[in-house]
Amino acid sequence: MTTKNIAANLITETAQAALAGCNSLRSIHDTAKKLITGKQLGLDFDPKRQNAFEMPTALLVCNVEEAIRSEFDQDAIRGFADSYKAGEPVEPLGVVAENGKLRVVTGFTRHAGLMLAIAEGADIKRVWVSQVEGGRAVEIVRQCVSNQQVPVSPLDLAEAYRELIDDHKFTVAGVAAAVHRKVSHVRKMLALVNVAPEVKEMVEKGQASVSTALAADKQCKANGEDTVVHMQEQLAKAQRNGSAKITAKSVGAPSALYGRKDLDVAAPVLVQLADQLEKALPFMATPESVKVELTLSGADLNLQDLAKALANIRAAVKSAQSGTEPAANVG
Known part of the structure; x- marks a missing residue:
């Protein structure tokens, strides 16, 4: 004789009455198991116990x-x-x-x-x-x-990931799946394993973030510089500025001096300048100097915004040419 299957979400009046008398997890667990065996309760209500x-x-x-x-x-x-x-x-x-x-x-x-x-x-x-x-x-x-x-800590996590890969044959993707993190996170932690001990110590002490340490290490290696010396200089600069941690703000790292708004404001004037230069330059000639004249109308654009935008762009260019840290953004 074949027993008829029951709906997974079945809960009979008998089951409701039986469960209503349960006042502990243990009693609900045991009662539900009996009700499922007796076909009074569907498998949606099958309780599970952790190990x-x-x-x-x-x-x-x-x-x-x-x-x-x-x-x-x-x-x-x-x-x-x-x-x-x-x-x-x-x-x-x-x-x-x-x-x-x-x-x-x-x-x-x-x-x-x-x-x-x-x-x-x-x-x-x-x-x-x-x-x-x-x-x-x-x-x-x-x-x-x-x-x-x-x-x-980041360093302990990095070593744990390294052990999984080196000693237990995990892949980077396998580690990411196992710890429920992104692959990029695992790669970032693994990269920390290879930085100098002095830089690791800075991360451990909270004097630099993982991202800051890795970015500095990558840049220094590309330029043939000593990462430890660079980081020590950056930390000293941060401390002189009253901070215990290396950040863009604490070391006075230059931020972008001009943005899309500056370019949008300056672009029409720069295009006009290019047109005037093209007209003023003799064909197939290389004069020592050329005089051009620009007529700017306040009705067509905000001259105050234009002045700020051009000042920001000029400051960025001069900073790049001199290699010095630029002044603050105008406006």
Whole structure:
């Protein structure tokens, strides 16, 4: 005898009545499973459980050398300790079961917070953990994308990506897919691996962004210059200007002195000038000087805007010719 299939979204009156008496996730889970077996509930209502277990803290073992981060945020550890003490929800630790022990492989900051709470007298006998399967590569990926983790520093993230590629045969696209980031992000982090240690230290200390460090390194290598010397000079300049970080503003990097508006305003006059020059130049001759006359009417254009636009363009040209930093944009 063939059992008739039921609709995935089926929920009978019997099921509604049974679920109405459930007041915990456990009871909803168990009741729904029975109702689905009894054809009173469709598969749309099939509850799923994560692979999480509440296990004795005494079984936990942790080797911080397996963490991708080189330093731990003490404020974050303090925060997790307080959360554990208060009985607040904390994301489960990722563990691997080995020889009767639970080796922590994700959530190292959370584990440090748990240990701090216990050291300060909290009576925490059990903690929620989830099983991580798939080996070291999966452990690294999980550390990179863990939902409740303290943000990993750019350098630690770069080294984690490098390990996935060098030791676990990931492609750049594979890393991007695994950590749910763009390929360009992964390439950017990987490029950071190859900059000089002194430049990495600046990034680590927050004295330069990843983008600033990589752009400077690329430019210096193209020009045959020393990236470290250049970055140290830029940092010194930023510090003289009262900033602790290299930015375009702090080092006085030139911004665009003229924009599309300046070109739009100046273009008609420049075209008129070109026409006058063409008329004034003798055919097939190269005179030493030519006199041209321009008649500009305020009725046809805003002479004040024109003066500003031409001043901005002139300043940019002079700056490029002299190699000095230009003055601020006019207007």
